[in-house]
Amino acid sequence: MAGTVKRIEHVGFIGCRSLEYVKLSRNLEYGENTFYSCWSLTSIFIPQSCRVIDRDAFRGCKELIILHVPQTTELGETIISETALIESSPFETEYRGEYDGNDEEVNTSIKNMNGNDEKYALHRACSSFDPQTDTVNVIVKSKGLAAFQKENALGITPLHYLEENPLADIDQRILVKRYILEMMGETI
Incomplete structure (x- = not known):
């Protein structure tokens, strides 16, 4: 539109x-x-x-x-x-x-x-109108990659939000690579 x-x-x-x-x-x-x-x-x-x-x-x-x-x-x-x-x-x-x-x-x-507590922070970031890579990365860094698979009360995962969101310009592979490098002490 x-x-x-x-x-x-x-x-x-x-x-x-x-x-x-x-x-x-x-x-x-x-x-x-x-x-x-x-x-x-x-x-x-x-x-x-x-x-x-x-x-x-x-x-x-x-x-x-x-x-x-x-x-x-x-x-x-x-x-x-x-x-x-x-x-x-x-x-x-x-x-x-x-x-x-x-x-x-x-x-x-x-x-x-997705509530207001920390439990669904990644869900909120991924379901926003225009999700930001840096915001998602900060949350994943604190919660780990498994947070992408955590379901909310409706059974929806953050990854599912990103897949459905037409404005999401976030490549999960790049996020995973960034996460691994940062956990190893490397910078991008």
């Missing part, structure tokens, strides 16, 4: 059932019912510039399991109804994945998917 795009209007991509991948504009500010029923969409990374994701934005995205949303983004009602994400969550849902009445709690959970 071009960097000039600031809004995705009502039902912008509704029913794009084969849509698997979207690289959003870094300047995106708003979307409503944006990806309704995009069955094949598995992940989406919202930019820091996005102020509002309105009602039902990802409703019916049956395969959606990864959703990164900045803390500052306002979320509307039932944005993840009928998704793999709500089905994998601890929240009670009604018919067809509805969670009416729990919007505030679910939306808070979406924004804090």
Whole structure:
């Protein structure tokens, strides 16, 4: 998506059932019912510039399991109804994945998917809109390479976030090489 795009209007991509991948504009500010029923969409990374994701934005995205949303983004009602994400969550849902009445709690959970503690620091770094190699390297250096395989509550690893993130320009092989050299006292 071009960097000039600031809004995705009502039902912008509704029913794009084969849509698997979207690289959003870094300047995106708003979307409503944006990806309704995009069955094949598995992940989406919202930019820091996005102020509002309105009602039902990802409703019916049956395969959606990864959703990164900045803390500052306002979320509307039932944005993840009928998704793999709500089905994998601890929240009670009604018919067809509805969670009416729990919007505030679910939306808070979406924004804090990887918590704030040190346990999921690598998950947070890898799931951010624009992950930085140096940040990821510092965390891997302190936690070890096995941290890439640690699953969060939804069963997602940091490596999976990097693989799904369209803005991730991080080569795991280079990270591993850098890690090994630094552990041996070498510099790059």
